[in-house]
Amino acid sequence: MKRIKLIASGGTISGKGVNQLDLKDYRTGYYTGEDLLQQVPEILDLSQVDVFQLANMSSTKMESSDWIQLKRLVDELLYQKDYDGIVITHGTNTLEETAYFLHLTVKSEKPVVLVGAQRPFTAIGSDALNNLWTSVKVAVDEQSYEKGVLVVANNEIHSAREVSKTDTYSLDTFQSGRIGALGYVNPDHIVQYDRYPTRKHTFQSKFNDSRLDNLPEVAIVYSHAGVSGDIINLIVTSEKYSGIVLAGTGAGRCSPKEEESLKKASQKGMVVVRSSRCFEGRVVPIESFDAFPFITADNLSPQKARILLMLALTLTDDLSEIQAMFHAY
The missing domain is CATH 3.40.50.1170 (L-asparaginase, N-terminal domain)
Incomplete structure (x- = not known):
């Protein structure tokens, strides 16, 4: 037995x-x-x-x-x-x-x-x-x-x-x-x-051997109509977070003000992941975001994209490697 x-x-x-x-x-x-x-x-x-x-x-x-x-x-x-x-x-x-x-x-x-x-x-x-x-x-x-x-x-x-x-x-x-x-x-x-x-x-998984004494902090920001970038700015200025997951509208979109704040977060060295507040569907690269170094979350929910990003950041801060992880896991 x-x-x-x-x-x-x-x-x-x-x-x-x-x-x-x-x-x-x-x-x-x-x-x-x-x-x-x-x-x-x-x-x-x-x-x-x-x-x-x-x-x-x-x-x-x-x-x-x-x-x-x-x-x-x-x-x-x-x-x-x-x-x-x-x-x-x-x-x-x-x-x-x-x-x-x-x-x-x-x-x-x-x-x-x-x-x-x-x-x-x-x-x-x-x-x-x-x-x-x-x-x-x-x-x-x-x-x-x-x-x-x-x-x-x-x-x-x-x-x-x-x-x-x-x-x-x-x-x-x-x-x-x-x-x-x-x-x-x-x-x-x-x-x-x-x-x-x-x-x-x-x-x-490549994460099953990683040293998990602690995990880097990653925040989730929920987008909606008319939203400002104030919350993102506060996250950046707190200097407590290594990454941000955007729970974006539709195909992982956000307001122009959020977009500007996320761009500043990336310039500060934070990793930004675009996910969707929708229950179904993938978030993929789109031309309007080509100028920004954002990761796409595939079909992971914002809360699960956060977990994968936290683990990814224990191994690397290379954006191409992190994006590959989001495709593989």
Whole structure:
């Protein structure tokens, strides 16, 4: 029987409401990983599961230092402790960001699965226990090897690169857009994969050997009609940031005032990445930006473009190399 390590970090999946109808004011991080595991004894038919309680907090409190700590723990468990896979319970608000960071930095072919819930453990119709069971089911399945970090929710299996939280409260919040889920856990408990991740990740990644004592600061700026460049100017003058990701309109565009401020940021040595606030589509080079040394984010969301830029800046400040990373990862 395979050995799975369950790393519990909190989130709605561990939440307790004032009653069964409490879907919004519940207390996050009330139940431990052991508490959850005891409520689904069927999991132990799938695997030996050991629990490590890393934290018990809302994922809104997650910081890059927590990502680094988690990456080191996962590496240790998979290599030194020889676990066959990892399941991480996590709040849904920033789950996709933690998942993508691990997708780029964990050096292993073994399954790493992140799971959360949209309804607290105590609520009517909670998805907590089903999501937990299916995540372990995916982690022990042989097909899950070499697929990078996975997000499992609502009986769907998603790649960490494409998946995003798309709804504030709905159970089917995690979606991968037109690209679609990697696979599903079916009612007969069969794990079915329909596609494979094509971008580099985990054991293929050049970031899995990098020294991650800390990460450079990168800010995200959200563009909209009539916006000035004031926020960008403040970011530049603070001298705390190494890069800026523009969550641009449409195909990664911005206002003339933002454009001028981003140009000044580049002249100060900051790396600027153009992404889009749209949920679908690639951001590609366009003639109107040819005069500016801006990176294009491909189809990464602004929050994931930020993570890739942070990691890229630990290795290089060469813009052509960073752009190549955005195409590869």
